[in-house]
Amino acid sequence: MHPEFPLQDGLIHLNHAAVAPWPQRTVHAVAGFAMQNGVAGSLNYPQWLEVEARLRRRLAHLIDAPSPDDIALCKNTSEALSLIAWGLTWQPGDNVVISDQEFPSNRIVWESLTPLGVEVRRAEIGGEDPEGAIIAACDGRTRVVALSAVQYGVGLKLDLPPIGDHCRKRGILFVVDAIQQLGAAPFDVEAAQADFVAADGHKWMLGPEGIALFYSRPEARAQLQLRQFGWHMVEHVGDFERLDWQPAATARRFEPGSPNMLGIYGLEASLSLLEEVGIDVVSRRIGERIELLIGSLQAAGHRLLTPRDPARHAGIVTFVPRDGDTHGAFARLQQAGVFCAPRGGGIRFSPHFHTPFSQLDIAVNAVEK
Structure with missing residues (x-):
C-alpha cells in the first residue's frame, strides 16, 4: 500500500x-488550513495567496501552458464550459460539434444554446477514425468543436492535434474537457492547439471537489463576453477605492469573487505529489x-x-x-x-x-x- x-x-x-x-498530504493541508482559520482567522492571508499562485503554476505546468496567467480557477468543469458557451455571440444556424460519447457536462451546456438557433452535432466516434468523424462533422458554420480528451464511458483517448489543427486553420474554437486525462497522462495544450481547456481536480489530479482548471488562450479569451462580475476579476484587484475598472487581462477575469481557498490548498497539495512522482x-x-x-x-x-x-x-x-x-x-x-x-x-x-x-x-x- x-x-x-x-x-x-x-x-x-x-x-x-x-x-x-x-493523498495524505492533501488531508493534512486541508486540515491544517482549517486549524489555522480556527485560531488565527485570515491573519496569514498573504500566505494563502502564495499557495494560490503556486497552484496556478502547477496547473500551467501540468498542461504545458505558456503562462500561469492563462489559468483561471473555477468551481468545476461545467462552470468553465458555461463561461465559454454563454460568452460567445451566436447566430441562428451556427453549430457546435461534440462526440456521441460525451459526459453530460460537455453536452448539456451546448444543448442549452438551441433556443438561440444553434445546432449541436454529435459525431459518431466508435469507428476506426474518430478524429476523421469529428472533422467531417464540421462545416462553414461550425463555431466550436468541444471534446473530452478521454471519454468517460469506454475510455477512448482522442488524438487531439489533428483536430486542433483543423480548427485553428478554419477559425473554429477548440474546447477540450480534459478531466479524464489530467493527472493520468501528459497533456500539451499547445500541441493540441486547444483554445480552452477545462478540468475538475477531483479525479486523476487527486484533489477535492469544487476546484477546477480553466485554461484560455489569450486570443480566444478576448472573444468571450463576461457574464459574471465582482471585485476579484478586475485588473487592479485589491484597490477597493478605485471607481474606474476594467476586467483583468489575465484569465483571472473569469473569477468574479473570493477564491475557494480550502479547495486551493487541497489541489495544490495533490499536484505536488504528481509533480514529485512525475x-x-x-x-x-x-x-x-x-x-x-x-x-x-x-x-x-x-x-x-x-x-x-x-x-x-x-x-x-x-x-x-x-x-x-x-x-x-x-x-x-x-x-x-x-x-x-x-x-x-x-x-x-x-x-x-x-x-x-x-x-x-x-x-x-x-x-x-
Whole structure:
C-alpha cells in the first residue's frame, strides 16, 4: 500500500475516473488550513495567496501552458464550459460539434444554446477514425468543436492535434474537457492547439471537489463576453477605492469573487505529489495496470469496450462480463469491496499509479465469484 493512500481494509478503489481518494498530504493541508482559520482567522492571508499562485503554476505546468496567467480557477468543469458557451455571440444556424460519447457536462451546456438557433452535432466516434468523424462533422458554420480528451464511458483517448489543427486553420474554437486525462497522462495544450481547456481536480489530479482548471488562450479569451462580475476579476484587484475598472487581462477575469481557498490548498497539495512522482512515471504506472487488467479480463473471456491500442486509452478499462450480466457482476464486485462504476454500457475500472497489482487480480476474479 502506498504511504500516501492508506485506504481502509477491504477497499479496492478502482474509481478514480469518478472521485478519487485524497493523498495524505492533501488531508493534512486541508486540515491544517482549517486549524489555522480556527485560531488565527485570515491573519496569514498573504500566505494563502502564495499557495494560490503556486497552484496556478502547477496547473500551467501540468498542461504545458505558456503562462500561469492563462489559468483561471473555477468551481468545476461545467462552470468553465458555461463561461465559454454563454460568452460567445451566436447566430441562428451556427453549430457546435461534440462526440456521441460525451459526459453530460460537455453536452448539456451546448444543448442549452438551441433556443438561440444553434445546432449541436454529435459525431459518431466508435469507428476506426474518430478524429476523421469529428472533422467531417464540421462545416462553414461550425463555431466550436468541444471534446473530452478521454471519454468517460469506454475510455477512448482522442488524438487531439489533428483536430486542433483543423480548427485553428478554419477559425473554429477548440474546447477540450480534459478531466479524464489530467493527472493520468501528459497533456500539451499547445500541441493540441486547444483554445480552452477545462478540468475538475477531483479525479486523476487527486484533489477535492469544487476546484477546477480553466485554461484560455489569450486570443480566444478576448472573444468571450463576461457574464459574471465582482471585485476579484478586475485588473487592479485589491484597490477597493478605485471607481474606474476594467476586467483583468489575465484569465483571472473569469473569477468574479473570493477564491475557494480550502479547495486551493487541497489541489495544490495533490499536484505536488504528481509533480514529485512525475507525470510521465504516473502515466507509465497507470498504463502497466491497464495492460494487466486488459490482459486478465480478456483471458477470462470478458468483452472489452475500451480500445486495446495503448495509444487509445489512459486510465479507464470498461468491459462486459462474458455472461452479459453486467448488473450481477457489478453487485458481486461491490460485495467483494471493489469500488468501481457501471459506465459506457459495461463496468468501468479506473486504477491510479499507486493501486496495488494484487488488488487488480482480486477485482478481476471477483467479476464471476
